[in-house]
Amino acid sequence: MGRNTRKRRSPLATKVIAGAAALAVGGGGLVWANFYASAHESGPSHNRTRSAGAQVATIQCPDVGQKLRKVPRGARAGVDRELAQLDKQITEAYARLASTRQAQAGDASYVQNAILGPLKSKRTAALDRIGTNIRRVGGNAPQGLDRFAGCRGMGVDQPNDGNAGNGQNDGGQGEDDGQGQNGGQGQDGGQDGGQNQGDNGNGAAGPFAEDFVDINDVQPGSRDLENGFAANGDGGSQGSFTAVCGVNENNLFNSDNLIVAPGVDNGAHHTHDYVGNQDNDAFSSDEDLANAETSCQNQGDKSTYYWPVLRLQDGTQEFDAGDLGGGAEGNVGKILKASQAEIKFVGNQQSDVVAMPKFLRIITGDAKAFTNGVANANSSFSCTGFEDRQVTDKYVLCPEGSQVVRTSNFQSCWDGQNIDSANHRDHVAFVQQDGSCPNGFQAIPQLQVRLVYDVPAPTVENGQVQNPYAVDGFPEQLHKPITDHNDFINVMDENLMNEVVDCINSGEDCQ
Known part of the structure; x- marks a missing residue:
């Protein structure tokens, strides 16, 4: 059905999230990673046991695009490209989150060390390039953009307080970058955290x-x-x-x-x-x-x-x-x-x-x-x-x-x-x-x-x-x-x- 229309294609990798998706034969069709699987599953969903390290359902990052209120026109094209790069980085990190549930179940620090930490480093570089784009045309780059680099884990039922991306608290500095209460991996991540939701019978990432x-x-x-x-x-x-x-x-x-x-x-x-x-x-x-x-x-x-x-x-x-x-x-x-x-x-x-x-x-x-x-x-x-x-x-x-x-x-x-x-x-x-x-x-x-x-x-x-x-x-x-x-x-x-x-x-x- 349909056609995917673009006049020109940029030389992006055609499968930046390879390994997070897999073709399956049967009723499930295209099965994206089973987000709630772990090494400790047994029987129906209500009988499953999981470690706290498997309780992060998704990744919450500051929405930098909503924070940039004054970008010179001459810088907008470059800034928009970097904002799109931030989105791509989140997509790639989420794919790793979705495809490594077994590793997470066995290592409470896995999400922070293998996913959120590297993501923060990539975001820091992109944020720096946003500042460079603005300064290149004579604009004043916002101070402290790097405070929006950190992301945190979030449970599927974990309510957002509406303050996503307000810097130190939601940006996730140091150990709160996906660990403990702020990371959604400890008790405040919620035992729900997506763990008892099943997978819709087709492995898709929601809805539930x-x-x-x-x-x-x-x-x-x-x-x-x-x-x-x-x-x-x-x-x-x-x-x-x-x-x-x-x-x-x-x-x-x-x-x-x-x-x-x-x-x-x-x-x-x-x-x-x-x-x-x-x-x-x-x-x-x-x-x-x-x-x-x-x-x-x-x-x-x-x-x-x-x-x-x-x-x-x-x-x-x-x-x-x-x-x-x-x-x-x-x-x-x-x-x-x-x-x-x-x-x-x-x-x-x-x-x-x-x-x-x-x-x-x-x-x-x-x-x-x-x-x-x-x-x-x-x-x-x-x-x-x-x-x-x-x-x-x-x-x-x-x-x-x-x-x-x-x-x-x-x-x-x-x-x-x-x-x-x-x-x-x-x-x-x-x-x-x-x-x-x-x-x-x-x-x-x-x-x-x-x-x-x-x-x-x-x-x-x-x-x-x-x-x-x-x-x-x-x-x-x-x-x-x-x-x-x-x-x-x-x-x-x-x-x-x-x-x-x-x-x-x-x-x-x-x-």
Whole structure:
């Protein structure tokens, strides 16, 4: 199914995590390392015994990209490449974590000595190169970047306090780099720590039974994130504009991310669906985007709308089963194409909206929210017929005849100057509680993306989930639903953008 599109490939190793993935014949399909195996397993999961050294489920590192608020334009390309290198280093370290469970079980210091220590050294070098890139163009590199070098172990059920990456405490200095209470390997790592979760029957890195909830058990209006509420209401600008762009009928997939990692092959480490612009990969320039074909009915809309694919972990060998970004990084199973992809722009509760600038980039949600905390999270799962019930940190189990719904309501306030920012967030903002924009920001059309899927309901029995579905993600995020996210680059021509604004401000519903 599909095609993995890139115009040019950088000479990266084709299998940087060889040994962490293995092809298996049978129902499991592509089996990524069994994360919870150890030399001491015997019988069913509830009878297994494991040493404390096997209790680290994943790796938590400071998200350096979110810390860089002022990067000179001339340094951004080099900095983005180094940030992508940091992601690659985490992926490689996580692969070692996943494939060395037996060694960890026999040596309580193994994770620190063989995985977290070397990772810290590599990150220190990359952080130094970030500073060099900034200074090379006359900028002032942030002081003390090396405090973000250390990472720590984290249990699968271990709650993140939202302070990931705040330097000394979460950066993991000295012995706390993966050992003892801060490392998630001692008692505070939790006996759960992923150890009694099983492996979904297919060896994949999540999701687990705890990641699912019956939609009937969700209370209406209980969504618990501050981000992502609809911007329009009873006042202000009440119109809408619907972009009809299909559901990726052209099977355009790749694991790049032009916004976060331009010029970097496999910068996302997971596969995206693309609708709209048909020339979006890591190497696309603004000119490429402007000259591309589009899947949108209105040919004036060459915007690119993209999101992580949803997969059914049923053992299917997809086209990317052996590729980075796909099965080689734990994103396994059948890609589920949305039956509906509803793309709509709406207004602001308090005011008229102004035109978006061409090539404005917006990311909503956080692909690393499991380890980063929920400050930038914006996930929302529901079921058709139950959409007054939205869930942020669970996948939903829908009753027969109901379909899974993923919803993304984007930031709709713009700083009036920039099409992007160093951390890809500061140039846009969500509306405040009263629906208005923060000081210094002005209202733009709010992009809302509603994706509907026919998903066979997973079976959850005795704490195990069979044939689960999950969004693609960075390997160390364990396919947690809180990591769902969505991306957009505005490539509407001026006439169409003005039409969008006029429809919204006049209260009309257009397409």
